[in-house]
Amino acid sequence: MSKEALDQWLVRLLERDRRAAAKLISWVEDDFEREYIMRSILKQTNRQMVVGITGPPGAGKSSLVEALTKFYRSKNERVGIVAVDPSSPYSGGAILGDRIRMQAHGTDRDVFIRSLGTRGHLGGVTRSTLDVLRILEAGGYGRLLLETVGVGQSELEIMQMADTVVVVLNPGTGDGIQAIKAGIMEVADIFVINKSDLPGSERMKNDIEMMLNLSCDGKTWRPPVILTSVLNNSGLETLFQQIEVHQVHLLESGQRDERRKERLRLEVWRQWEDKTLALFESVWEAAKEKFRSYAEADPYEIAQRLWEERFKGG
């Protein structure tokens, strides 16, 4: 493709052309003209806040994403959704099973849903997520939702990209304890106990509140614990409100800038990682045939020697 054709698609993105968003996302994911594309739209991005939604499989994250989407649509806002499954190698338009439930918005041209898998390594998906969020923003999707599946470390890393992190748990499942162990407590800005029509929700709320009593000492934000039931349509308004309240807090406390700084750090590091990997691969290609024995080679010594050769003591 010529640069002119690519520029055309970039113009169409800014004009809110849906197909342009889809095409540019695919190209970026395939590392086709990624840097050119991303640098072209940089000025149009990083203004909107990202709401992250995480929690164990089956907690009802997708139902909440759908409810949020409906809410924003009722106010005529456009919604971009990125769903990341770090354990899946698949990416695409709407591959995750959960997405089927989003078909209520399937024909709504002001809702854009994209699923991302890891395709190789976690660093890859982190970078793609950041880039896809920027593309959606440039394409005029003012409300950005980021959903992850699972409660592992990968999900925590991905949640670093959100401004407001909503952790969704279910009563009576041991989710609470799992979440604490997995370090999710530290990233949560809002707790949602979903399916609160099930027994045990009040108890779970109390457990989380007790933990927050300990962990929130001296902090400026104490995460609210909200009981929701998509089934009974209860608690959702409170959730929508609390998301707004948190975002106002981010702006007023200066934490919004802190989160942007952290995100920038992550983006710059991903660039460095790519540069280093490219260097390493060329150095390794040249060096690997010289080793006498792979069984006896000392990886520490080899790494140090190649590093010094390449960077002359850098």
Add this chain to the structure above:
Amino acid sequence: MSKEALDQWLVRLLERDRRAAAKLISWVEDDFEREYIMRSILKQTNRQMVVGITGPPGAGKSSLVEALTKFYRSKNERVGIVAVDPSSPYSGGAILGDRIRMQAHGTDRDVFIRSLGTRGHLGGVTRSTLDVLRILEAGGYGRLLLETVGVGQSELEIMQMADTVVVVLNPGTGDGIQAIKAGIMEVADIFVINKSDLPGSERMKNDIEMMLNLSCDGKTWRPPVILTSVLNNSGLETLFQQIEVHQVHLLESGQRDERRKERLRLEVWRQWEDKTLALFESVWEAAKEKFRSYAEADPYEIAQRLWEERFKGG
């Protein structure tokens, strides 16, 4: 701890002291004297083959690991087992639920089981896995088993560390299709259809064989497809034999050396990654206060500028 005390533990490891193995593994995982420990035992390692066992949750991997362990123990060989769960942040002696089933060997001092979680990032667990396998080998565990949970990209990366990769699937589950999509076909050296007492196992075997007809054209090793049932104690002897057959094949074909080369590449790259990250963090610390606006910063330009400053055009 003094170097003398650490050296004492290293000596005890080589004398097959179980506690020394446990202690050294914990230290390496905590990045305490990691390089010193690993370089000290380097010469005693990388001789034994690693059998990797992967497949979807619930496929019966742990039962097969247990059966293999029993088999090797009956020949009086010592067995080291590393179980990696890339979606879990927990590490430790025997935390995974599945491990409970291994209690048959829980009091056997010639079986060592270690569970690894990701603790931060996938690169971390890859490196820890390589190091733990080396420590177990130095501690005299001649049979090394590496088990992963799941079928994602993380598991594929971990399986690069095994010499013989056994992929465990279940009949009638769609596992076969999932495995193909996830790229597991390419890493499998042996297919096991476990729980073959369930219906659909012959059909699944046929499906896999058909696929192998296409993919194994021109290759020197065609993965056998073995039906096993731990319940009926059937097929296990065939599996044990085929693992030996594959390892002889690796030695005779020179592929053993190829896999070692790949593993060395991975180990050297992990070193480079660590070095780069350390550099990046110091550079970032110095640079980050100078940015006027985090919202408008161009990560590509910053990454390039910092890189050039650091490496003077390197």
